[in-house]
Amino acid sequence: xSEAPSILLADDDADDREFIEEALGEVxxxxxxxxxxxxxxxxxxxxxxxxxxxxxxxxxxxxxRMGGLEALLRIRAxxxxxxxxxxxxTTSDEEGDVRAAYSAxxxxxxxxPSSFEQLLxxxxxxxxxxxxxxxxxxxx
Amino acid sequence: MPLTLELxxxxxxxxxxxxxxCDANGQVIHLNDGYLELSxxxxxxxxHANWVLAIHPEDRVRMFEAWGTYVSMGGHFRESFRFxxxxxxAIRWAEVTAEPLxxxxxxxxxxxxxxxxxxxxxxxxxxxxxxAELLQMSDGLLGVGHWHVHAxxxxxxxxxxxxxxxxxxxxxxQPSVEDAIRFYHPEDRTRVAQHVDEAVxxxxxxxxxxxxxxxxxxxxxxRSVGRPHATRTLEGELSLDVIGVFxxxxxxxxxxxxxxxxxxxxQAGVWEWDPRTDALYASDRLLELxxxxxxPARMSALLERIxxxxxxxxQRALQSHLERGQTFDLVYRIIHPQHALRWxxxxxxxxxxxxGRPERMVGMVYDITSEVRGRxxxxxxxxxxxxxxxxxxxxxxxxxxxxxxxxxxxxxxxRKVVWFANRVERREAGLDKRSQSDLQRIADAARGLYDMxxxxxxxxxxxxxxxxxxxxxxNLALEQALLPLAPxxxxxxxxxxxxxxxxVLANPQHMRVALSNxxxxxLKYVHPDRVPQIHVRGSHADGWAVVEVEDNGIGFAPxxxxxxxxxxxxxxxxxxxxxxxxxxxxxxxxVEEHGGRIxxxxxxxxxxxxxxxxxxxxxxxxxxxx
Numbered sequence: 001x002s003e004a005p006s007i008l009l010a011d012d013d014a015d016d017r018e019f020i021e022e023a024l025g026e027v028x029x030x031x032x033x034x035x036x037x038x039x040x041x042x043x044x045x046x047x048x049x050x051x052x053x054x055x056x057x058x059x060x061x062x063x064x065r066m067g068g069l070e071a072l073l074r075i076r077a078x079x080x081x082x083x084x085x086x087x088x089x090t091t092s093d094e095e096g097d098v099r100a101a102y103s104a105x106x107x108x109x110x111x112x113p114s115s116f117e118q119l120l121x122x123x124x125x126x127x128x129x130x131x132x133x134x135x136x137x138x139x140x
Numbered sequence: 141m142p143l144t145l146e147l148x149x150x151x152x153x154x155x156x157x158x159x160x161x162c163d164a165n166g167q168v169i170h171l172n173d174g175y176l177e178l179s180x181x182x183x184x185x186x187x188h189a190n191w192v193l194a195i196h197p198e199d200r201v202r203m204f205e206a207w208g209t210y211v212s213m214g215g216h217f218r219e220s221f222r223f224x225x226x227x228x229x230a231i232r233w234a235e236v237t238a239e240p241l242x243x244x245x246x247x248x249x250x251x252x253x254x255x256x257x258x259x260x261x262x263x264x265x266x267x268x269x270x271x272a273e274l275l276q277m278s279d280g281l282l283g284v285g286h287w288h289v290h291a292x293x294x295x296x297x298x299x300x301x302x303x304x305x306x307x308x309x310x311x312x313x314q315p316s317v318e319d320a321i322r323f324y325h326p327e328d329r330t331r332v333a334q335h336v337d338e339a340v341x342x343x344x345x346x347x348x349x350x351x352x353x354x355x356x357x358x359x360x361x362x363r364s365v366g367r368p369h370a371t372r373t374l375e376g377e378l379s380l381d382v383i384g385v386f387x388x389x390x391x392x393x394x395x396x397x398x399x400x401x402x403x404x405x406x407q408a409g410v411w412e413w414d415p416r417t418d419a420l421y422a423s424d425r426l427l428e429l430x431x432x433x434x435x436p437a438r439m440s441a442l443l444e445r446i447x448x449x450x451x452x453x454x455q456r457a458l459q460s461h462l463e464r465g466q467t468f469d470l471v472y473r474i475i476h477p478q479h480a481l482r483w484x485x486x487x488x489x490x491x492x493x494x495x496g497r498p499e500r501m502v503g504m505v506y507d508i509t510s511e512v513r514g515r516x517x518x519x520x521x522x523x524x525x526x527x528x529x530x531x532x533x534x535x536x537x538x539x540x541x542x543x544x545x546x547x548x549x550x551x552x553x554x555r556k557v558v559w560f561a562n563r564v565e566r567r568e569a570g571l572d573k574r575s576q577s578d579l580q581r582i583a584d585a586a587r588g589l590y591d592m593x594x595x596x597x598x599x600x601x602x603x604x605x606x607x608x609x610x611x612x613x614x615n616l617a618l619e620q621a622l623l624p625l626a627p628x629x630x631x632x633x634x635x636x637x638x639x640x641x642x643x644v645l646a647n648p649q650h651m652r653v654a655l656s657n658x659x660x661x662x663l664k665y666v667h668p669d670r671v672p673q674i675h676v677r678g679s680h681a682d683g684w685a686v687v688e689v690e691d692n693g694i695g696f697a698p699x700x701x702x703x704x705x706x707x708x709x710x711x712x713x714x715x716x717x718x719x720x721x722x723x724x725x726x727x728x729x730x731v732e733e734h735g736g737r738i739x740x741x742x743x744x745x746x747x748x749x750x751x752x753x754x755x756x757x758x759x760x761x762x763x764x765x766x
Contacts, residue, residue, distance in 0.1 A: 015556055019563070062548070091552060093594075095649055114555055114587050116562030 039066030180225030196222035606733035621656035641678035
């Protein structure tokens with residue numbers, strides 16, 4: 001029986017979604033992944049989130065329609081979803097992007113690593129902290 | 141009643157003025173009161189015997205000789221001599237005449253003398269002589285002489301200096317008025333003759349400057365000032381003379397010419413205008429500038445040459461200068477009949493009467509056409525330059541954006557190549573060794589390219605980012621740089637010695653990258669036989685903040701000291717030492733974008749030294765209030 005989806009991935013890249021899903025499947029098979037392709041879809045998904053607890057959001061910055069940064073700002077401005085934990089997960093290691101993400105309210109900023117091994121390690125850390133150690137917040 | 145000496149004495153006693161009586165031998169027998177007063181002899185009769193003493197010592201001998209001659213030879217007696225008048229303490233000049241006294245038989249009884257006080261006349265004559273002498277002396281000094289036209293005699297007299305100016309000899313040459321006029325330069329002669337004629341005939345004063353041709357042929361500029369002077373001749377006839385002074389002004393003229401030469405060299409045209417009559421004097425240069433053949437004589441004619449678009453403004457400026465004294469200094473265009481448009485800079489200043497009414501105005505005009513054209517060309521060039529630099533900046537911005545996007549879009553697929561290769565390797569456990577090796581190589585190659593694109597991007601963005609500076613501790617930047625290097629340091633057993641490093645005004649991230657690249661370099665090119673020793677030292681020298689990174693690695697040949705910093709320059713094969721060839725180029729770019737310098741020294745097998753010099757952080761001003 002599959003668990004309720006507790007990770008919401010916003011990324012327009014289907015390959016990355018596959019890699020991330022595979023990596024998460026290895027480190028935490030009980031968690032299921034819900035996938036959206038842009039910021040707008042992310043907001044919609046959060047608004048109509050069916051569960052009592054909010055998910056962990058993995059957020060790419062570069063996306064069509066609505067980018068990650070704008071989506072993040074909107075999340076933090078919305079009373080019904082502002083408590084959701086957001087981990088920015090992107091290719092960019094630009095200082096400017098890092099600062100912008102944190103000042104928009106990101107909880108963490110991770111750069112997509114250059115090997116699959118490192119991806120696995122990152123996902124293990126994310127899983128260990130955000131899904132096991134920390135409590136996902138209830139829906140307000 | 142027969143004439144006797146007694147009777148004569150009585151006449152003398154009662155005579156007005158100074159009189160005296162002598163006997164037939166010429167001996168003084170009586171002096172009257174007038175004589176006593178004039179001579180200063182004591183009125184006491186006992187003193188009269190010493191009358192000789194009252195005569196000035198220098199005149200006594202002459203006086204006695206003349207008197208002796210007269211008494212013995214007869215004739216007229218008329219002599220001048222001086223009294224040393226002790227009563228008033230001054231010299232009196234006397235003119236003395238004497239007549240013989242005879243009785244009825246014609247026998248000489250004695251002499252009756254009269255003295256006239258001529259002191260005032262003599263003094264006047266002396267003064268006049270003195271003045272004439274002084275005049276003569278000053279004549280030479282100033283180059284000024286004087287002349288006199290004696291109208292009645294038709295005669296002209298020149299002072300010595302006038303002769304000197306003409307180069308003539310006063311003893312041999314006595315010119316007539318016509319002669320004098322002939323000395324003038326042919327071009328000036330008519331004008332001069334007219335002045336002189338008017339002065340004589342109509343009693344008009346004159347003051348002119350003209351050229352004369354000297355006796356020796358040299359040309360001189362002279363100024364002659366004359367005025368009518370009515371005098372009486374000895375016969376009492378009225379003579380309407382002309383007198384005047386005459387000056388050699390050649391030197392002044394030269395100075396003036398030099399001045400006007402300077403004016404024409406500065407290309408200034410000069411004008412003088414009488415606003416009351418509109419009369420205008422314009423210099424030749426002004427006429428040339430405005431394209432007039434002859435003097436326009438009126439300001440209005442000058443204004444007509446001004447470009448119609450500027451004329452009203454010039455008139456307004458002129459008016460506000462004349463009415464309110466506002467500065468007259470402006471630039472306008474004129475339409476020159478031949479040269480079309482000309483740009484003129486004009487300045488002027490009016491002189492005002494006591495009542496504030498302008499009486500005349502002088503000014504200058506300069507042709508600034510070429511300056512204006514030059515400035516216009518300059519403005520055009522500047523505009524072009526601004527456009528070019530705008531275009532360059534746009535191009536550069538575009539390039540940076542392009543580089544960022546390209547880098548992002550290139551890195552993404554590269555990352556995926558690695559990830560896919562990794563995944564295949566993980567999934568297919570049963571792959572043979574060659575396939576495993578191939579997959580590894582695919583991943584390595586892709587990763588190498590992935591890293592290089594990242595570094596290229598950082599390299600391209602250095603100049604813009606280097607402008608974002610803050611006080612940066614290089615020790616702190618080094619600590620951050622060392623964090624990711626820790627595993628490498630551990631693996632190579634390198635010994636790191638870090639001293640105190642300066643704080644500089646810089647982009648902290650850049651400093652971290654620069655130190656990281658230098659440290660990475662030192663950790664990469666280690667000597668196989670030695671424990672790596674890396675020294676990081678800081679100092680201040682010659683006004684620079686200095687950081688040195690020294691290692692005991694494989695080093696490099698001294699001739700590579702420059703090449704080592706070039707983009708994609710590799711001194712070793714990629715197989716021996718991996719890397720993008722961007723590390724040191726990036727360090728150099730960062731340092732130079734911060735206004736610093738970098739140099740490298742190396743010897744093969746003996747290590748390398750990298751020295752970075754950065755502008756120091758200016759210390760806080762102790763005077764500044766907190």
